[in-house]
Amino acid sequence: YKTLRLILGDQLNASHSWFKQQDEQTLYLIAELHQETCYTVHHRQKIAAFFAAMQQFAFALQTAGHQVAHLTLDDTKPFKELPALLDHLIESYSIQRFEYQLPDEYRLREQLANFSESLPLNSAAYSTEHFYLPDEEIGKYFQASKSHRLENFYRKMRLRFDVLMDKEVPLGGKWNYDANNRNKLKTDDLANVPAPLLFSNDVTSILERIDKHKISTIGHSYTQLLWPVNRKQATQLLSFFCEQCLPRFGQFQDSMTGKLSLLGKDNGWSLYHSRISFALNAKIISPQYVVKTAIEAFERSEGRIDISQIEGFVRQIIGWREFIRGVYWANMPDYASLNALEAKRQLPSWFWTGDTKMNCLQHAIKQSLDYAYAHHIQRLMVTGNFCLLAGVDPTFVDDWYLGIYIDAIEWVEMPNTRGMSQFADGGIVGSKAYAASGNYINKMSDYCSDCLYKVNKTTEDQACPLNSLYWHFMDKHQHQMGNNPRTKMVFSSWLKKSEQQRIEVLNKAKHCLDDIENL
Ligand code: FAD
Numbered sequence: 318y319k320t321l322r323l324i325l326g327d328q329l330n331a332s333h334s335w336f337k338q339q340d341e342q343t344l345y346l347i348a349e350l351h352q353e354t355c356y357t358v359h360h361r362q363k364i365a366a367f368f369a370a371m372q373q374f375a376f377a378l379q380t381a382g383h384q385v386a387h388l389t390l391d392d393t394k395p396f397k398e399l400p401a402l403l404d405h406l407i408e409s410y411s412i413q414r415f416e417y418q419l420p421d422e423y424r425l426r427e428q429l430a431n432f433s434e435s436l437p438l439n440s441a442a443y444s445t446e447h448f449y450l451p452d453e454e455i456g457k458y459f460q461a462s463k464s465h466r467l468e469n470f471y472r473k474m475r476l477r478f479d480v481l482m483d484k485e486v487p488l489g490g491k492w493n494y495d496a497n498n499r500n501k502l503k504t505d506d507l508a509n510v511p512a513p514l515l516f517s518n519d520v521t522s523i524l525e526r527i528d529k530h531k532i533s534t535i536g537h538s539y540t541q542l543l544w545p546v547n548r549k550q551a552t553q554l555l556s557f558f559c560e561q562c563l564p565r566f567g568q569f570q571d572s573m574t575g576k577l578s579l580l581g582k583d584n585g586w587s588l589y590h591s592r593i594s595f596a597l598n599a600k601i602i603s604p605q606y607v608v609k610t611a612i613e614a615f616e617r618s619e620g621r622i623d624i625s626q627i628e629g630f631v632r633q634i635i636g637w638r639e640f641i642r643g644v645y646w647a648n649m650p651d652y653a654s655l656n657a658l659e660a661k662r663q664l665p666s667w668f669w670t671g672d673t674k675m676n677c678l679q680h681a682i683k684q685s686l687d688y689a690y691a692h693h694i695q696r697l698m699v700t701g702n703f704c705l706l707a708g709v710d711p712t713f714v715d716d717w718y719l720g721i722y723i724d725a726i727e728w729v730e731m732p733n734t735r736g737m738s739q740f741a742d743g744g745i746v747g748s749k750a751y752a753a754s755g756n757y758i759n760k761m762s763d764y765c766s767d768c769l770y771k772v773n774k775t776t777e778d779q780a781c782p783l784n785s786l787y788w789h790f791m792d793k794h795q796h797q798m799g800n801n802p803r804t805k806m807v808f809s810s811w812l813k814k815s816e817q818q819r820i821e822v823l824n825k826a827k828h829c830l831d832d833i834e835n836l
């Protein structure tokens with residue numbers, strides 16, 4: 318072979334221009350790497366999904382006539398790090414040129430840039446040809462340390478890529494239909510929640526490899542993996558979403574329920590969400606294809622899918638997903654150590670078991686351990702909110718999210734966790750800290766009615782811990798909260814309480830924090 322081309326586990330884009338021509342002289346490398354299994358403790362399903370998808374991709378490339386080396390953990394065991402493996406292959410095959418696609422993670426981009434620089438042969442880095450916004454244009458939209466707002470960016474993207482536009486005007490007359498999209502699932506709505514489309518990909522041998530190589534993992538795994546691992550399954554999942562979930566996607570996007578699992582049903586975790594994030598982040602499917610397919614379903618639906626649902630979905634993909642990526646690249650590597658609220662606490666150990674009496678947290682965590690998945694509001698307003706209120710060090714929070722979710726890759730995990738949910742970036746991603754008391758959880762879910770704690774109590778014995786922790790957070794960060802136009806009003810209601818009341822609330826919060834392991 319003359320050329321070695323590296324394909325990382327999240328670069329499974331079959332439409333990449335690399336694959337337009339077959340070339341006997343080019344060897345594609347797809348390898349299960351030890352370094353990738355242990356930079357954090359991953360969920361078992363996450364490792365299984367990446368390895369299964371890589372295996373399928375290698376097979377598809379071979380079938381299409383390309384030369385592929387698909388290496389398992391057994392093959393790569395002697396090489397602790399990727400450069401050592403690459404050096405070995407370059408030497409063994411007398412390779413003359415090394416090529417790779419630009420990694421989306423800072424850690425890997427640095428590693429491969431350094432490796433290429435040290436090589437005595439020619440090398441080149443290519444775009445992954447996946448995102449709407451090309452790499453070289455990120456700097457036009459995002460600057461380091463600067464606060465950016467999703468809405469401005471999102472409108473620019475809609476205009477630029479002509480998505481849901483009627484010439485210069487947004488389709489339906491409004492850019493944003495979020496206000497229509499904040500419903501709670503009522504008891505009558507529960508019967509309509511569709512059962513999720515799940516796959517059964519046999520990952521027995523991958524799980525055996527994980528154990529054989531003593532890779533530390535979290536969460537449960539099943540020999541039949543339910544996540545999509547190839548393009549066919551990803552498009553099936555997307556069609557299922559467009560047919561069954563998109564008509565109510567926006568409407569119930571923020572709602573959460575524990576009732577369905579009490580009824581023994583297996584659809585409370587998925588609700589109306591697409592669960593397409595793994596296939597997207599592994600680049601098995603492209604954001605353009607997802608958006609185009611959803612818009613076609615909207616156009617065909619003769620009103621069954623209304624504009625607020627499709628707009629809500631499109632905003633997640635061409636808005637949030639691209640926005641988060643821009644923030645990441647404009648601010649790395651400094652972003653990884655931001656801690657604006659100086660949070661220092663450890664995560665309580667029940668984050669790894671779900672054994673807490675707080676019903677909302679118990680649900681979100683157990684579900685994450687079961688499926689490697691929680692939807693956005695569970696991540697932001699349940700687990701994320703708890704960490705924010707309790708003052709958990711954002712590095713521990715990042716690490717937990719990076720490990721547990723099927724779709725967690727640093728470029729998308731970190732600005733969401735450290736920025737949006739922990740406000741550790743001081744407002745680069747969001748204009749306020751997403752802090753909430755039990756009242757918010759009660760408004761958006763049915764968790765509270767089955768909880769040991771009382772959501773309408775703050776200082777009493779059985780009071781919901783989130784209530785006192787919320788005021789404790791406001792009080793502790795009064796400088797930020799009192800001066801921020803979006804939290805100023807709430808903060809002033811804290812000041813309106815009598816001194817005695819405030820002392821009682823703060824004492825209760827202190828008690829909760831001292832007893833955090835037993836909440
Ligand atoms: P849907 O609700 O069906 O949304 C459709 C798609 O929109 C998603 O697949 C995703 O690609 C995109 N999207 C929606 N919101 C966001 C967002 N805030 N940022 C980026 N893309 C978004 N997403 C990840 O892909 N990886 C992560 O590691 C990750 N970590 C998160 C951590 C926290 C604390 C929070 C609050 C959010 C995180 N998100 C992450 C964003 C979001 O929660 C997930 O993308 C979403 O839950 C995936 O499920 P879905 O495919 O069913 O999404």
Ligand code: SF4
Nearest residue numbers: 675677755765768781
């Ligand atoms: Fe969560 Fe509090 Fe409601 Fe319990 S009462 S589910 S802890 S918000």
